[in-house]
Amino acid sequence: MTNTPISTYLLIKLASRCNLACTYCYWFRDEGVYRTPKLMTEIVEDALIERLATHIIRYGLKSFNCIFHGGEPLLFGIDRFKKLIGKMEIVGKSTDCVMEYSITTNGVLINEEWSAIFKYHSVRVAVSIDGTASVHDNFRKKINGRGSHSAAVRGYQLLKQIGLQPNIIAVCDPKSDPEATLKFLIEDLECVNLDVLPPDLNHNDDIVSIAQYYKTLFDIWYDKYSDSGIKVRFLHSLIRSVLGLETNSDSFGYGPLHTISLSTDGALEPNDVLRIGGSERTKTNANILRSDLDEVAAEKNWIEAYNSALKLCSKCENCKYNFACGGGHLSHRWSDNNAYDNPSVYCDDLMLLFDHVWNRVSADILISDGTRQITLSQFLKKSQNTI
Numbered sequence: 288m289t290n291t292p293i294s295t296y297l298l299i300k301l302a303s304r305c306n307l308a309c310t311y312c313y314w315f316r317d318e319g320v321y322r323t324p325k326l327m328t329e330i331v332e333d334a335l336i337e338r339l340a341t342h343i344i345r346y347g348l349k350s351f352n353c354i355f356h357g358g359e360p361l362l363f364g365i366d367r368f369k370k371l372i373g374k375m376e377i378v379g380k381s382t383d384c385v386m387e388y389s390i391t392t393n394g395v396l397i398n399e400e401w402s403a404i405f406k407y408h409s410v411r412v413a414v415s416i417d418g419t420a421s422v423h424d425n426f427r428k429k430i431n432g433r434g435s436h437s438a439a440v441r442g443y444q445l446l447k448q449i450g451l452q453p454n455i456i457a458v459c460d461p462k463s464d465p466e467a468t469l470k471f472l473i474e475d476l477e478c479v480n481l482d483v484l485p486p487d488l489n490h491n492d493d494i495v496s497i498a499q500y501y502k503t504l505f506d507i508w509y510d511k512y513s514d515s516g517i518k519v520r521f522l523h524s525l526i527r528s529v530l531g532l533e534t535n536s537d538s539f540g541y542g543p544l545h546t547i548s549l550s551t552d553g554a555l556e557p558n559d560v561l562r563i564g565g566s567e568r569t570k571t572n573a574n575i576l577r578s579d580l581d582e583v584a585a586e587k588n589w590i591e592a593y594n595s596a597l598k599l600c601s602k603c604e605n606c607k608y609n610f611a612c613g614g615g616h617l618s619h620r621w622s623d624n625n626a627y628d629n630p631s632v633y634c635d636d637l638m639l640l641f642d643h644v645w646n647r648v649s650a651d652i653l654i655s656d657g658t659r660q661i662t663l664s665q666f667l668k669k670s671q672n673t674i
Contacts (some may be wrong), residue, residue, distance in 0.1 A: 292342065293584050296352035298548040298559060299335070301363035302326050307393050307435055309427045311458060313487040313618070314358065314559065319566035324551040326363055331553040334575045336374045342580045343382045351379075352387040355410075356548075356559070361396040365404065372408050391415065391456065393427070395435055397442030402449045413454040414443045416476070418468035422460050443476060455481040461497045465504035473517055482520040484538070487563050488632050490622035498636035502643045509647060522644075528611040529645045539637065541613035544593045547583055549575060555583040557592045564621040568592075592617060595627035602630045608641045 303323045305315070314320060327335075343351055353375060355363075363371075372388065379386035390405070394414040405412050416439050417423040424434025446453045455478045457468065465483075472478050483504060485497050501521075508519050524536040534540035537558070546558040548569070553576045556569040571586035583589050596617050603614045614620055615631025622629050631637060 290346065292346045292348070293581050294545045294547050295348060295350065296354055296546075297339075297580065298354045298356050298546055300327065300357060300548065300550050300559070301355050301360040301368070302358035303551045304362060305357060305359040305393070306362065306395060306430065307359065307427055308430055309393075311426055311486045313563045317562040317566045320358075320562075323554075326367075327551045328553070331549075331551065331575060332367075332371060332374075334553060335549065336378060338575050338578075338580055339375065340378045340382060343378065343384045345579075348382075348384050350385040350387060352389060355388070355390040357391075359393055359396070360390055361392050361401065365400055369404060372404075372410075376408075387411075389413070392442075393435065394439035394442030395429075397445055399445065399449075402445050402451065405446065406449050406451055411454070412446055412451060413456050414439060414446070415456050415458075416440065416443060416472065417457045417460070418463070419471045422463045422468065425460070426458070440476070447477070452479065454478070457481065457483045458486055459483050459497065459500055459504075461485075461495050461500040463500075465500055466507050469504065469507055469512065469519075473512055479516060480518050480520075484521060485633060487560055487616075487618055489563055489619060490625075490629055490632055491564075492632070494632050496636055497633055498639040501636070501640050505640070505644060505647070525640065525644045526648055529608070529641055529648065531610070538616050539612045539614075541599075541610045542596065544589070544596045544617065547580060555580065557583070557589045558617070560616075560618045561592060561621070563618050564623075568621070591627070595620070600625075600628050600630055602634070606630075606638070608638065611641060612637055 302325060303320050304325045339351070342348070375386050378384070388408055388410040390410055391413045392415070394416065404410070415427070416436070417427060420434065420436040423436040423439070427435050429435050443453055443455070455472055455476065457472065468483065472481055488494055505522050505525070508517070508522050520536065521538060524534040524538060524540065527534045528540050537546070544557055548556045548559040550556065553574045554571065555573040555575055555578060556571055559569065561568045569588055571583055571588055573583040573586050596613070599609060599614045603609050603612070606612065615633055615637055617627060619631040619633060620627045620629045
């Protein structure tokens with residue numbers, strides 16, 4: 288063991304089932320999830336608490352983030368959630384470690400009691416709302432086939448009413464109106480921190496171009512909302528990436544795999560979204576019932592994903608945006624023929640998008656050439672002319 292952990296956060300699957308049937312959900316594309324317990328078992332819960340304490344003590348961690356996920360994590364139930372987070376608080380106090388909590392939910396089950404628990408324990412909440420009802424309800428349906436938009440918005444508003452500032456995570460419909468999406472999420476719901484993500488697809492899927500959607504989305508956000516402190520993480524990360532800065536995003540940016548996922552049966556696996564290539568992409572022999580968290584790093588699928596994130600295909604290696612893009616999201620590079628040795632399924636779109644963002648941002652950044660302030664793009668053009 289080194290003195291550095293492979294991760295200081297853990298993606299915890301409280302439930303492997305959901306109360307919605309979203310058409311694009313990566314989790315249920317792998318039917319193997321139906322062979323796992325519907326909810327995290329109590330024996331796994333007890334082992335989690337023990338392994339957390341061991342991990343924190345071993346590395347002397349001063350903070351650790353538990354990210355609650357699903358399926359739909361609120362299916363875990365209020366009473367069990369309160370007990371679990373209470374045990375985690377005891378771990379934090381006994382190890383002098385600040386325990387941080389995040390949860391991603393479809394919002395449908397949020398009520399006053401859930402809201403109060405989140406506020407009491409300072410849980411950062413992200414609610415999945417894809418924009419207007421017409422877009423959201425086309426993809427995010429209840430089991431009975433009805434739309435979930437009104438219920439998700441009601442849950443989001445309950446969190447706002449109690450004084451929380453929940454994030455919103457949207458999945459884009461490339462055929463929809465990005466301006467209407469931003470207007471609804473930012474102006475109608477008054478969200479200041481959101482994300483708009485492309486659908487999780489790989490080279491086995493039919494791909495719809497996302498370039499025009501995101502170019503328009505970027506321009507509207509950059510011109511109308513960015514100066515107001517409104518953060519759209521995907522767009523914010525695009526800017527950081529083209530400027531050579533760290534993005535802290537899985538969507539793009541060169542860097543290794545860090546996400547450990549804990550399933551309801553105790554399995555420790557690499558990033559759960561890799562399941563869009565099938566359960567064999569994430570399956571390991573590591574299990575929290577018998578393994579410490581970092582032991583997953585010795586598993587074949589973890590090593591393959593870790594190395595693939597750092598080893599780009601030849602097209603990516605020769606691309607001017609190779610470091611900024613990093614091949615895109617690792618899951619979007621998968622194909623049955625070449626494994627991860629491919630560019631992103633969105634490669635052509637990302638190229639257009641990086642060019643667009645660079646042209647917009649470089650024209651607005653003022654730097655000094657020694658005598659006056661000029662834009663970054665002017666400086667680079669001048670430098671190229673004198674080399």
